[in-house]
Amino acid sequence: MLTDDLALRRLVESRGGLVVGSIGILIRAYKHDLLDHSGVSLAIDALFSHSTLHISAGFKAYVTKLINGLP
Numbered sequence: 053m054l055t056d057d058l059a060l061r062r063l064v065e066s067r068g069g070l071v072v073g074s075i076g077i078l079i080r081a082y083k084h085d086l087l088d089h090s091g092v093s094l095a096i097d098a099l100f101s102h103s104t105l106h107i108s109a110g111f112k113a114y115v116t117k118l119i120n121g122l123p
Contacts, residue, residue, distance in 0.1 A: 074099055075115055082122060093119055
């Protein structure tokens with residue numbers, strides 16, 4: 053299930069479900085060879101610059117470092 057509803061995400065977690073956000077989905081796509089390194093980098097850049105998500109600069113730096121460290 054993909055949702056932007058925080059209450060639903062918390063409910064799923066409280067029942068033992070695994071919640072994965074947009075960045076997690078992109079990283080999984082890379083790890084499963086659905087995106088190459090360039091593609092995942094571009095998708096994450098677009099997510100930070102063109103989406104309505106409110107993501108801190110610190111988290112962006114963390115994700116960028118994580119992406120650059122992927123094989």
